[in-house]
Amino acid sequence: MSAHGRSEALIPQRSARRESRKNGDVRIVGLGSPQGDDRAGWAALAELAAKPLPACLALRSCVTPATDLLAAMTGARKVVLVDAVAGDVAGAILRGDRSALAASRGALSCHGVALDTLLDLAEACRLLPPELAWVAVTIDPAATVGDTLSAPVAAAVPALARAALEEALR
Amino acid sequence: MTEGRSLKINVPMLARVEGEGALDLEIDRGRLAAARLRIFEPPRFFEKLVEGRAAAEMPDLVARICGICPVAYQMSAVHALEAIGSVEPTGWVREMRRLLYCGEWIESHCLHIHLLAAPDFLGFPDAAKMARQYPEAVRRGLRLQHLGNEIIALLGGRSVHPVGTCIGGFHRAPPAAAVSALRGRLHDAVPLAEELVRWTASLALPHARQDFVSVALRHPSEYPLNEGRIVSSDGLDIAIGEYADHFAEQPVAWSTALYSLYHGRPYLVGPLARLNLNLDLLPPQVRRNLARTEVPMPSSNPYHSIVARAVEVHYALLEALRILDDYHLPESPRVATKTRAGVGYGCTEAPRGLLWQRWETDADGHVVGCRIVPPTSQNQARIEEDLRLSLEAAGLDSPAEALRSRAEAVIRNYDPCISCATHFLTLRIRRRGGPQRARPPEALSTAARSAEES
Numbered sequence A: 001m002s003a004h005g006r007s008e009a010l011i012p013q014r015s016a017r018r019e020s021r022k023n024g025d026v027r028i029v030g031l032g033s034p035q036g037d038d039r040a041g042w043a044a045l046a047e048l049a050a051k052p053l054p055a056c057l058a059l060r061s062c063v064t065p066a067t068d069l070l071a072a073m074t075g076a077r078k079v080v081l082v083d084a085v086a087g088d089v090a091g092a093i094l095r096g097d098r099s100a101l102a103a104s105r106g107a108l109s110c111h112g113v114a115l116d117t118l119l120d121l122a123e124a125c126r127l128l129p130p131e132l133a134w135v136a137v138t139i140d141p142a143a144t145v146g147d148t149l150s151a152p153v154a155a156a157v158p159a160l161a162r163a164a165l166e167e168a169l170r
Numbered sequence B: 001m002t003e004g005r006s007l008k009i010n011v012p013m014l015a016r017v018e019g020e021g022a023l024d025l026e027i028d029r030g031r032l033a034a035a036r037l038r039i040f041e042p043p044r045f046f047e048k049l050v051e052g053r054a055a056a057e058m059p060d061l062v063a064r065i066c067g068i069c070p071v072a073y074q075m076s077a078v079h080a081l082e083a084i085g086s087v088e089p090t091g092w093v094r095e096m097r098r099l100l101y102c103g104e105w106i107e108s109h110c111l112h113i114h115l116l117a118a119p120d121f122l123g124f125p126d127a128a129k130m131a132r133q134y135p136e137a138v139r140r141g142l143r144l145q146h147l148g149n150e151i152i153a154l155l156g157g158r159s160v161h162p163v164g165t166c167i168g169g170f171h172r173a174p175p176a177a178a179v180s181a182l183r184g185r186l187h188d189a190v191p192l193a194e195e196l197v198r199w200t201a202s203l204a205l206p207h208a209r210q211d212f213v214s215v216a217l218r219h220p221s222e223y224p225l226n227e228g229r230i231v232s233s234d235g236l237d238i239a240i241g242e243y244a245d246h247f248a249e250q251p252v253a254w255s256t257a258l259y260s261l262y263h264g265r266p267y268l269v270g271p272l273a274r275l276n277l278n279l280d281l282l283p284p285q286v287r288r289n290l291a292r293t294e295v296p297m298p299s300s301n302p303y304h305s306i307v308a309r310a311v312e313v314h315y316a317l318l319e320a321l322r323i324l325d326d327y328h329l330p331e332s333p334r335v336a337t338k339t340r341a342g343v344g345y346g347c348t349e350a351p352r353g354l355l356w357q358r359w360e361t362d363a364d365g366h367v368v369g370c371r372i373v374p375p376t377s378q379n380q381a382r383i384e385e386d387l388r389l390s391l392e393a394a395g396l397d398s399p400a401e402a403l404r405s406r407a408e409a410v411i412r413n414y415d416p417c418i419s420c421a422t423h424f425l426t427l428r429i430r431r432r433g434g435p436q437r438a439r440p441p442e443a444l445s446t447a448a449r450s451a452e453e454s
Helices: A003-010 A012-019 A036-049 A067-073 A098-103 A115-124 A151-169 B043-049 B055-062 B070-084 B091-122 B127-133 B135-156 B176-202 B240-246 B271-281 B284-291 B302-325 B380-394 B400-412
Strands: A026-031 A057-062 A078-086 A093-097 A131-139 B007-009 B021-028 B031-039 B215-218 B229-232 B247-250 B259-262 B342-350 B353-361 B367-373 B425-432
Touching: A026 A036, A026 A067, A026 A151, A036 A057, A036 A078, A036 A131, A036 A151, A057 A067, A057 A151, A067 A115, A067 B135, A078 A151, A093 A098, A093 A151, A115 B127, A115 B135, A131 A151, B021 B400, B031 B380, B043 B055, B043 B367, B055 B070, B055 B353, B055 B367, B070 B091, B070 B135, B070 B342, B070 B353, B091 B127, B091 B135, B091 B176, B091 B302, B091 B342, B091 B400, B127 B135, B135 B176, B135 B302, B176 B284, B176 B302, B215 B271, B215 B342, B215 B353, B229 B240, B240 B247, B240 B342, B240 B353, B259 B380, B271 B302, B271 B353, B284 B302, B380 B400
Parallel strands: A026 A057, A026 A078, A078 A131, B021 B425
Antiparallel strands: A093 A131, B007 B021, B007 B425, B021 B031, B215 B229, B247 B259, B342 B353, B353 B367
16 A cells, blocks of 8 residues: 555545645655765655655755745645754654744754754745644764665655655645 | 953854854953954865875865855866866856856855845844844845756756766756746846845945955956956956965964965955956946945945845846856767876855865876865955954953854854854953953944834
8 A cells, every 4th residue: 555545544534625735735845965864855755756646745855955945835835844853863753843843953954054943034034834844764963974875764764755745644 | 542351262163053163362451462263174174085086076076065155166176177187168168167156156145145144234133033024135035045056956956066067067968948947037036136236235234444455366358257367456467376376375373274365464355355356347237236326346345245245146147147048058068088197276266255276186087186275264364354353343342242243243244154053153252451341232233123124
């Protein structure tokens, strides 16, 4: 069963609302850089791109802080951010909303500009979507070199992708 | 002169930011005895890492030195490595490299203006708080910055650590449809760039007149990006290969970064220096828009750098449109290269100023050595000089927190790579001699938060 089918079975009462959504109304935005495990968000997006997705759902990947993220969110009704976050044990899946982002100030970073700072900026510029959620995989900060994911993070990518899809369709 | 307090301020190295900044101040009986700035220099380690690697790898590797100006490092490197092999890129490659650089100038300058510098001049602690009162200005800046990123991605494959550049040209030519779509968006943004110049000129910028030497590239017929001779406001005019005859790096006891001095003294590189030396090469449309402001150029006021950046955003947007108006698919996006033993020089204008590189390869095309002199380290002595002048003007008996804030604003005005956070500077002040007397801090910005958004 695809992740999409499983999500619908979990939240059947919301299927009517999903049908009324416009194309691209909900976006999953993968944050990352080319450096090692920092590309986990992109890997999750690639996982999702290989599956059939509802028309209301659009995938975006962001490379830079600030503008690319804000441009990716503009006009969406709901955005799910997918990223990597430093953690004690690599490969754990975390979820949260905007308040959780504020609480984790400093742990989630868009390459030198904290994610919650970017979202503060988006809110101030009235670019923040009405609904915002985030999912992340924990990584070892030292594993941000090279062009490939470490073993524990690579193993967690399918779960990260599923979490992102579940949040998007919730 | 009244007897002031004396104290010494010492600052440890900072973390948490892209780069590290530290500042030591010694105030002796009301006078600034010493101001020592320490900036961490990533390229210094890089110079050893590349030894023994193939020259062909360098465009991708040097792009990772800096996430804000990867194109600058790529451009200086490929020009140097092509010089070794006597590689002559085509006119198409030359134009595309200018286009790529335009994207980086737009992206970098807009990030600096809106997220880093403007809050200082409008009296806000950060861009998010500033954006609550100036949402239109920040949205405009973010839109322009995004266009800069789009230009980089068009040629580089992505806007951070772009991978499209190679020795001899580019790995691929952008498709005409993508060029056409981007061209339309750039065209629509021209009024925004014009407004940006006027907005920065309307900020309550401090009045200052400092005596400094401007250094930049100068080209016979175009505003400099990738090519030109190195010139200065005191008459220097040299080929880029002669850089080391006039600019010397030297170690200082308080910093891990080397200091660059021009004939033994500080000098300025960056947008204000470029504008001071190349004003006549700006297109008439850009000069007319600047002339409508009350900001005189050339300028000896370091705080006019923010206006110079806005002017360069306007220029870069028009230059990008000029290049894209004439876009055509080439026979090949690159020329053949050859390996050879030798030494080559590359000097291009990074957003923050002159980026000079010297590369040496062996007969097999492997790197024997390189030397990279980034603009931030070239400005380090000038920044210290400015700190001295600015802090004395602000009043050295101000509370330490006020001095730290003022120092950060002075440093941030130079757009060094360390200024990615609002409070990046750990400041230690040691004061000795004289009575202790604190006075209210003098605000950098005289514009109240109730100022109307223009």
